[in-house]
Amino acid sequence: MEWRVIRLETRNAYSNMAVDNAIMEGIRAGSSAPTIRFYRWMPSAVSIGRFQSMNDEVNVEKCRELNISYVRRITGGGAVYHDSDGEITYSVIAPEREFPKNIIESYKLICGWVISGLAELGIEAEFAPINDITVNGKKISGNAQARSDSVLLQHGTVLYSTNIKRMFSVLKVSNEKISDKMIKSAEERVTRVVDHAGTTQEGLYEALLKGFTEGKEYQFDSLNGNETERARELEKSVYSSDSWNFSR
Secondary structure, three states: OEEEEEEEEEEOHHHHHHHHHHHHHHHHHOOOOOEEEEEEEOOOEEEEOOOOOHHHHEOHHHHHHOOOEEEEOOOOOOOEEEOOOOEEEEEEEEEHHHOOOOHHHHHHHHHHHHHHHHHHOOOOOEEEOOOEEEEOOEEEEEEEEEEEOOEEEEEEEEEOOOOHHHHHHHEOOOOOOOOHHHHHHHHHHEOOHHHOOOOOHHHHHHHHHHHHHOOOEEEEOOOOHHHHHHHHHHHHHHHOOHHHHOOO
16 A cells, blocks of 8 residues: 655644545545645644533633634544644544554554654653553653544644643643642643654654654655645534534
């Protein structure tokens, strides 16, 4: 199988989710190639899992105050803060038959590509089932998956220099006011690439690119016309709409 690799690009939250969705539809229809994509979020954003409630998980007013977008994913998992300058997100979209049927085994396979990328930077990470990647027991990557009509989508984040305090000011991790003690507690559970390696965000991308493509047939390419048009439609009609984002 030959992969299409889409180089690191920056989009808003609604466009990022619409593009992943459009590629998934294209693969289902036989008009899109299996894809590995890397992207950033501008402005910063919070994404919630398919089955979560926006108001339960996200401090929407704080997001508006800080110009942080919020969007619902089609994948499961929990709420995630996407720092525009502090992380890289990947997506892997391909026929389901190319991956283990067992959910944890499929996570382990794809997360292994992230782990290989981090190893390029001298960071020793490990898979932490069901869907996390950790360094010395601290979370450095969270991942989420969806399977629909024989197509698998997995996307995940790799924390580069994420602002932990801002992260927990927009995620409703507790009913109590965010305190220094809570931030310290969170920092004890989360780690970032900059805490382990002296590299730039671009350097992290290059390392991940190597980890994801090693041993694979691939070529760099961009979205095709159908995907671009469909992504625009989905961005407008679904992902930027309150009816979708606040549907639970």
